Amino acid sequence: MSMRGRVLVPLMAIVCGSLPATAADELLLRWAAGNERGVYGYIIYRAETAEGPFLRLNSAVVRVEDGEPDGDVRRYRYADTTVEDGVEYFYVIDVVGVNARRKRLPGMISKRHQADD
Amino acid sequence: MTCFRFPSSRAAVLAALASLAVAGGVPAADGGALRIDPVETPVELYQFGIVTGQFTVHNDGEAPVRIVSVKPRRGRGDGSAEPEVVPPGGSAVVSVRRAVEYHLGLIRYGFVIATDETDRPTYIARLPTFVQSAYQPETQSVDFGPVTAGTRPEVEFEVTSTDVEALRVVELKSAPDWLDVEWDPALDADDPQRVRLRARLKDAAPRGTLFGYIHLRTDFAAQPDLVVAVEGTVFGEHLAEPFPLMFGGLHENTAKTIALKVWRRDGQAPELAKAVSSDPAVTVEAGECADDCLGLDVTLQAGAPRSFRGRIVLEFTGSEETLDVPFDAMIVSEGTALEDLGVLDRDVEFDDVLLPVSDQDAQREDDR
Numbered sequence: 001m002s003m004r005g006r007v008l009v010p011l012m013a014i015v016c017g018s019l020p021a022t023a024a025d026e027l028l029l030r031w032a033a034g035n036e037r038g039v040y041g042y043i044i045y046r047a048e049t050a051e052g053p054f055l056r057l058n059s060a061v062v063r064v065e066d067g068e069p070d071g072d073v074r075r076y077r078y079a080d081t082t083v084e085d086g087v088e089y090f091y092v093i094d095v096v097g098v099n100a101r102r103k104r105l106p107g108m109i110s111k112r113h114q115a116d117d
Numbered sequence: 118m119t120c121f122r123f124p125s126s127r128a129a130v131l132a133a134l135a136s137l138a139v140a141g142g143v144p145a146a147d148g149g150a151l152r153i154d155p156v157e158t159p160v161e162l163y164q165f166g167i168v169t170g171q172f173t174v175h176n177d178g179e180a181p182v183r184i185v186s187v188k189p190r191r192g193r194g195d196g197s198a199e200p201e202v203v204p205p206g207g208s209a210v211v212s213v214r215r216a217v218e219y220h221l222g223l224i225r226y227g228f229v230i231a232t233d234e235t236d237r238p239t240y241i242a243r244l245p246t247f248v249q250s251a252y253q254p255e256t257q258s259v260d261f262g263p264v265t266a267g268t269r270p271e272v273e274f275e276v277t278s279t280d281v282e283a284l285r286v287v288e289l290k291s292a293p294d295w296l297d298v299e300w301d302p303a304l305d306a307d308d309p310q311r312v313r314l315r316a317r318l319k320d321a322a323p324r325g326t327l328f329g330y331i332h333l334r335t336d337f338a339a340q341p342d343l344v345v346a347v348e349g350t351v352f353g354e355h356l357a358e359p360f361p362l363m364f365g366g367l368h369e370n371t372a373k374t375i376a377l378k379v380w381r382r383d384g385q386a387p388e389l390a391k392a393v394s395s396d397p398a399v400t401v402e403a404g405e406c407a408d409d410c411l412g413l414d415v416t417l418q419a420g421a422p423r424s425f426r427g428r429i430v431l432e433f434t435g436s437e438e439t440l441d442v443p444f445d446a447m448i449v450s451e452g453t454a455l456e457d458l459g460v461l462d463r464d465v466e467f468d469d470v471l472l473p474v475s476d477q478d479a480q481r482e483d484d485r
Contacts, residue, residue: 045279
């Protein structure tokens with residue numbers, strides 16, 4: 001019998017908003033997660049339509065150790081530096097267990113990049 | 118949901134990268150002059166790749182130490198030291214390589230550093246490594262289940278990679294000789310990151326429990342190797358239930374009996390001629406069954422803690438066919454808590470049942 005390994009799904013919230021723009025060619029993703037036992041890190045994917053296909057952005061996993069502890073959660077950020085002006089992007093995130101299993105987190109982030117925001 | 122641009126994320130990224138720097142050294146081990154700076158940040162790579170790493174080794178002793186050899190504790194690989202002779206108060210850089218093969222997840226690979234020190238001839242340097250798969254599911258398997266001999270059941274399965282824009286399977290490197298494997302070489306129009314494949318048992322597939330691997334090559338250069346496990350059980354004129362025999366977990370010095378029933382396809386009750394177990398701890402005696410079947414009691418006398426598997430080969434009067442019945446068991450110490458999960462479907466998410474991954478896997482080492 002083949003059984004899928006376990007990846008605990010973190011309690012996660014995508015935190016969105018806006019910051020003063022000084023880097024016109026970047027989009028910043030921020031998220032927070034708790035209950036990360038068994039989690040190795042996160043992989044971010046991007047598509048240009050909500051239906052995909054989504055393609056992995058970060059070759060190096062955003063590791064749990066990269067997060068900033070904040071009470072019961074850790075806060076993460078990832079800067080997409082390959083955006084083009086006027087293009088709407090869609091992002092999803094996988095949580096990756098220490099057993100290397102990936103699990104898609106609920107929620108999708110969309111943003112149309114505008115250099116003059 | 119909206120997000121925003123960030124003013125100076127490069128600085129933040131650089132700061133984060135800086136935080137990943139290798140931590141400081143550890144005190145010299147007992148009886149040895151060398152001190153190895155531990156590597157804290159895992160090396161990330163894809164499955165079937167070759168992990169490489171470097172360690173800084175300090176000589177805290179008063180005499181030069183020659184590093185005679187560097188090699189992985191297990192598996193294929195090698196290593197070297199520069200310089201090979203570490204002067205007192207000096208240091209050397211030890212470079213290592215190791216093939217990760219089938220491993221997956223967070224692993225600490227051990228490397229043996231052999232020296233000319235008489236009181237401490239070897240040191241172990243550990244390289245934390247995160248081995249990931251480019252494919253989902255990460256461990257692919259095809260299960261034919263119980264199959265009637267002579268039929269050609271087919272199972273469709275698919276592999277996806279979200280690490281590439283489009284995925285193609287370009288070669289079947291190997292497969293069990295009882296299996297045919299096919300796929301459409303064209304990209305999937307609906308999802309170019311997905312490849313659909315078909316596995317079909319051949320007419321001449323042997324009877325009994327089958328297990329093997331399909332080795333495929335894809336066009337994803339970072340991980341061209343794609344391995345799919347395949348299993349099934351081919352029954353001939355005899356059928357058995359339960360199949361296989363899973364004793365599960367037992368405490369040492371206890372016994373467990375499973376009632377095995379065997380039928381013939383023609384409705385006649387099989388007559389047992391001989392039963393041979395591959396393990397002396399597992400024995401077979403006559404059991405009860407209805408008129409049209411053969412009942413056997415298969416008993417495991419659990420001795421010392423161990424995990425094992427084997428098979429019982431049944432021979433029948435008037436038949437040239439033998440029936441191989443696999444079994445497996447794990448014998449644990451008396452005080453070990455046992456929890457019976459029952460029979461799990463392969464797709465069951467049992468997050469609420471198993472121990473957390475961190476307990477099981479974070480401590481994994483290649484020498485376990």
